[in-house]
Amino acid sequence: AQTVTQSQPEMSVQEAETVTLSCTYDTSESDYYLFWYKQPPSRQMILVIRQEAYKQQNATENRFSVNFQKAAKSFSLKISDSQLGDAAMYFCAYSYTPLVFGKGTRLSVIA
Amino acid sequence: NAGVTQTPKFQVLKTGQSMTLQCAQDMNHEYMSWYRQDPGMGLRLIHYSVGAGITDQGEVPNGYNVSRSTTEDFPLRLLSAAPSQTSVYFCASRLEGGGHTDTQYFGPGTRLTVL
Numbered sequence A: 001a002q003t004v005t006q007s008q009p010e011m012s013v014q015e016a017e018t019v020t021l022s023c024t025y026d027t028s029e030s031d032y033y034l035f036w037y038k039q040p041p042s043r044q045m046i047l048v049i050r051q052e053a054y055k056q057q058n059a060t061e062n063r064f065s066v067n068f069q070k071a072a073k074s075f076s077l078k079i080s081d082s083q084l085g086d087a088a089m090y091f092c093a094y095s096y097t098p099l100v101f102g103k104g105t106r107l108s109v110i111a
Numbered sequence B: 001n002a003g004v005t006q007t008p009k010f011q012v013l014k015t016g017q018s019m020t021l022q023c024a025q026d027m028n029h030e031y032m033s034w035y036r037q038d039p040g041m042g043l044r045l046i047h048y049s050v051g052a053g054i055t056d057q058g059e060v061p062n063g064y065n066v067s068r069s070t071t072e073d074f075p076l077r078l079l080s081a082a083p084s085q086t087s088v089y090f091c092a093s094r095l096e097g098g099g100h101t102d103t104q105y106f107g108p109g110t111r112l113t114v115l
Helices: none
Strands: A003-005 A010-014 A019-021 A024-026 A033-039 A046-052 A064-069 A074-079 A088-095 A099-101 A105-110 B004-007 B010-013 B019-025 B031-038 B042-051 B054-057 B064-066 B076-078 B087-094 B110-114
Touching: A003 A088, A003 A099, A010 A019, A019 A105, A024 A074, A033 A064, A033 A074, A046 A064, A046 A074, A074 A088, A099 B042, B004 B087, B010 B019, B019 B031, B019 B087, B042 B064
Parallel strands: A010 A105, B010 B110
Antiparallel strands: A003 A024, A019 A074, A033 A046, A033 A088, A064 A074, A088 A099, A088 A105, B004 B019, B019 B076, B031 B042, B031 B087, B042 B054, B064 B076, B087 B110
16 A cells, blocks of 8 residues: 655744755555645645656746655655745645545744 | 535534535546544545545545535535544545546535534
8 A cells, every 4th residue: 555654743944944844655656646735724735736756857836846756755845935824734645546645744934 | 616615614513423524526526535634644535436426435434424426526424423533524526537647626624523
């Protein structure tokens, strides 16, 4: 069975600094998708970024980028120029069928 | 498009009561699923459906029933509520039933408390 591991239950970052959230996964598949979701206090699940496993280029969305290492089964999220609004729970997810989530990392942003 | 909608937003039940959490999507998505979120546990899959008339169990199906009679709706039934079912429930959908390429869209969640 596919599993997703987020080894950092909590992290904090100073405003305007950069932070990296870690995620590893286990799969025997070669073609799949990986996602990072953000869950602010409003509880809404918001897609931050997604990566297609067959693409070597790392995905980027504005201040958010990933470091995808397929052989190592690693999928970390880098947030640059952190803002107070980035404070949230962040979930890494693996998609074949169905979507499998890690347990999340709670990110605090310090002003 | 309203996206994925869930009702109610909050619910309090007594042990042994039954209820149905409603989920609907207006995006003509084939795939729909239910998750529960508990502190420190992430989101765990309860049941999912790859199309109308087809459902399957996820990681934590016990105590829950689902059916998918239409593409739009995917209700989750609690037959006899237990305190262990106190949780936040999310419904989600994506376009393709059998694939894995699509982004999953989530409803706003239902916070359920069982006393």
